[in-house]
Amino acid sequence: MTNLVILPIIIPLLAGILVAFFPRKLSIVRKIAQAVFIGNLVIAGYLFYYVKQYGTLILETGGWAAPYGIVIVGDMLAVTLVLTTNIIAVACAFYAPKSLSDQQESYYFYTFFFMLITGVSGAFLTGDIFNLFVFFEVLLMASYALIVLGNGKVQLRESIKYLLLNLFSSMLFVTTVAFVYSVVGTVNMAQIALRVQEVDQKGILTTIGILFFFVFATKAAVFPLYYWLPKSYSVPNPVVSALFGALLTKVGIYSIIRVFTLIFTNEPGLTHSLFILLAGLTMLFGVIGALSTNNVQLIIAYNIIPAVGFMLMGIGIFTEESLSGTIYYLVHDMVIKGVLFLLIGAIVYVAGTSDLRKMNGLIHQYPLLGWLFFLASLVLAGIPPFSGFIGKLLLMRGALSQEEIIIVITGLLSSLLILFSMMRIFIGAFWGEKDSNSSAEHKSTRAFAWPVAGLLTLSVTLGVGAEWFYPTIQSIAQYLMSPEIYIDSVLKE
Amino acid sequence: MEIIMSVLAGLLFATGIYNLLQKQLLRIAIGTALISHGAHLFILTMGGLKQGAPPILVEGIKDYTDPLPQALILTSIVISFGVTSFLLVLAYRAAEENGTDNMEQMRGNEHD
Numbered sequence: 001m002t003n004l005v006i007l008p009i010i011i012p013l014l015a016g017i018l019v020a021f022f023p024r025k026l027s028i029v030r031k032i033a034q035a036v037f038i039g040n041l042v043i044a045g046y047l048f049y050y051v052k053q054y055g056t057l058i059l060e061t062g063g064w065a066a067p068y069g070i071v072i073v074g075d076m077l078a079v080t081l082v083l084t085t086n087i088i089a090v091a092c093a094f095y096a097p098k099s100l101s102d103q104q105e106s107y108y109f110y111t112f113f114f115m116l117i118t119g120v121s122g123a124f125l126t127g128d129i130f131n132l133f134v135f136f137e138v139l140l141m142a143s144y145a146l147i148v149l150g151n152g153k154v155q156l157r158e159s160i161k162y163l164l165l166n167l168f169s170s171m172l173f174v175t176t177v178a179f180v181y182s183v184v185g186t187v188n189m190a191q192i193a194l195r196v197q198e199v200d201q202k203g204i205l206t207t208i209g210i211l212f213f214f215v216f217a218t219k220a221a222v223f224p225l226y227y228w229l230p231k232s233y234s235v236p237n238p239v240v241s242a243l244f245g246a247l248l249t250k251v252g253i254y255s256i257i258r259v260f261t262l263i264f265t266n267e268p269g270l271t272h273s274l275f276i277l278l279a280g281l282t283m284l285f286g287v288i289g290a291l292s293t294n295n296v297q298l299i300i301a302y303n304i305i306p307a308v309g310f311m312l313m314g315i316g317i318f319t320e321e322s323l324s325g326t327i328y329y330l331v332h333d334m335v336i337k338g339v340l341f342l343l344i345g346a347i348v349y350v351a352g353t354s355d356l357r358k359m360n361g362l363i364h365q366y367p368l369l370g371w372l373f374f375l376a377s378l379v380l381a382g383i384p385p386f387s388g389f390i391g392k393l394l395l396m397r398g399a400l401s402q403e404e405i406i407i408v409i410t411g412l413l414s415s416l417l418i419l420f421s422m423m424r425i426f427i428g429a430f431w432g433e434k435d436s437n438s439s440a441e442h443k444s445t446r447a448f449a450w451p452v453a454g455l456l457t458l459s460v461t462l463g464v465g466a467e468w469f470y471p472t473i474q475s476i477a478q479y480l481m482s483p484e485i486y487i488d489s490v491l492k493e
Numbered sequence: 494m495e496i497i498m499s500v501l502a503g504l505l506f507a508t509g510i511y512n513l514l515q516k517q518l519l520r521i522a523i524g525t526a527l528i529s530h531g532a533h534l535f536i537l538t539m540g541g542l543k544q545g546a547p548p549i550l551v552e553g554i555k556d557y558t559d560p561l562p563q564a565l566i567l568t569s570i571v572i573s574f575g576v577t578s579f580l581l582v583l584a585y586r587a588a589e590e591n592g593t594d595n596m597e598q599m600r601g602n603e604h605d
Contacts, residue, residue: 134572137576140576141575141576144576144579144583145579151592153590156590156591159583160599163576163580163583164521167525167576168513171528171531174533174565174569175532175536177565178536178538178565181540182539182540188562217602
């Protein structure tokens with residue numbers, strides 16, 4: 001039964017290898033991809049149910065006991081994120097045939113897509129810090145190929161910057177692992193956590209903690225290290241942007257959550273107050289960026305950054321309530337960023353431009369698209385019945401209980417500005433008179449609408465059915481606040 | 494010995510970062526290679542450079558060097574090989590398409 005936990009990694013891996021054999025037979029490859037992702041979603045759903053029912057699943061690969069072999073740890077946090085990842089993957093698999101040209105699809109798009117999901121699921125499920133590095137590389141290699149798919153001039157230029165930045169931070173990750181290994185003599189996360197507690201997190205270990213934060217913050221786009229994100233996320237195909245926006249930065253956030261709730265928990269005065277400061281700056285600068293441009297894809301890409309700030313703020317405050325806010329916001333944000341990038345892809349497709357100033361009156365021709373976008377904006381900004389609200393409410397209450405007033409004000413202000421940046425798109429692109437001369441022909445958006453509507457329904461359910469989700473999220477937060485449960489269950493003491 | 498190796502890794506990092514900050518694409522690629530050399534050397538150093546036989550089980554030998562960092566380095570080397578070869582091809586294509594290998598000139602404004 002414990003083998004169940006590795007299936008979300010193995011299935012996309014094997015499927016990716018399988019579809020690499022006949023890349024030109026698109027109709028078959030599409031069917032395979034959609035079927036495999038739905039199957040994978042069912043398995044992830046069952047995994048979620050199983051872990052919720054019977055507790056953490058731990059797979060010791062090759063039968064080697066915990067500190068010596070690699071362990072795959074399916075705890076509640078990991079399986080929740082794997083489930084969310086697979087939901088987004090299904091939506092993107094149905095969206096991709098419409099969004100990509102046949103030629104782009106036939107250049108191994110689905111193989112890279114499968115590898116990306118393999119890497120993301122692996123990064124969520126692993127219990128070994130070097131294995132985490134390897135899964136990071138798996139997902140990054142797939143993302144390098146996806147970002148440059150289509151071979152445009154701008155894509156080539158931006159993907160070089162993306163690749164260089166990630167190569168540098170990966171090398172820093174390796175260096176940090178070397179530091180950890182020399183201090184505690186192990187690369188298993190549970191055993192690192194145990195040893196760090198034993199030696200009481202001296203100066204060198206806090207330094208290593210900050211180094212880890214630097215590495216993961218680069219992946220997650222936290223304030224001084226977000227400069228690479230907006231352009232590189234706005235140049236690829238919309239479906240690729242959706243996968244990146246929904247999954248990649250969230251892997252960084254997940255790693256920060258994991259490392260700073262499990263391993264480096266003994267110096268919160270230093271590390272966690274740094275997080276609060278950076279979270280505030282991340283929110284502000286991200287939202288200022290979103291207001292600074294008229295390119296709709298760039299606006300959405302900039303909107304990833306304040307969301308990262310919100311999640312980091314929850315980790316910085318480090319109470320049970322704020323952590324459940326972070327996890328709630330993490331799941332909500334993965335779904336809604338997928339929705340927004342897919343919607344923007346459809347908008348750019350029908351308008352034929354990504355410049356906000358050249359769009360006008362799309363709502364006359366595309367009412368469904370318009371109202372879906374309006375709803376998604378409300379969800380993103382955190383208007384009460386929707387999911388963004390509950391995450392933010394929990395975060396703000398957590399912050400108020402610790403008397404961090406400034407971060408609360410910053411958070412509320414940036415929420416207002418996020419709403420403003422989204423309404424700018426809505427008003428600019430959908431309102432107004434219909435242009436009589438330009439883009440007269442009506443393009444069908446039905447194939448775009450279904451995956452988006454499905455994801456958005458889920459997102460609305462997350463908010464409206466909060467009562468139903470909240471106990472699970474709260475139990476995850478309680479679990480994260482007591483790392484000894486993780487350590488004991490992995491090391492079997 | 495560890496001190497010498499650490500200084501060497503530091504020098505590799507310093508020259509690597511200097512090259513990363515250059516304008517020419519090829520020098521940047523060389524910079525990344527130097528940095529990954531530095532990182533790999535650093536893993537080896539931080540694993541401890543004690544005297545011992547190579548980590549192959551032979552009867553009668555008690556002292557071995559630490560096998561784990563060597564496995565980690567091997568993994569990391571292969572990964573950075575893959576990324577470096579991708580980077581070189583990407584740099585070639587980008588230079589061809591944009592008509593320059595100067596990073597200063599690879600700043601576009603068509604998105605603003």
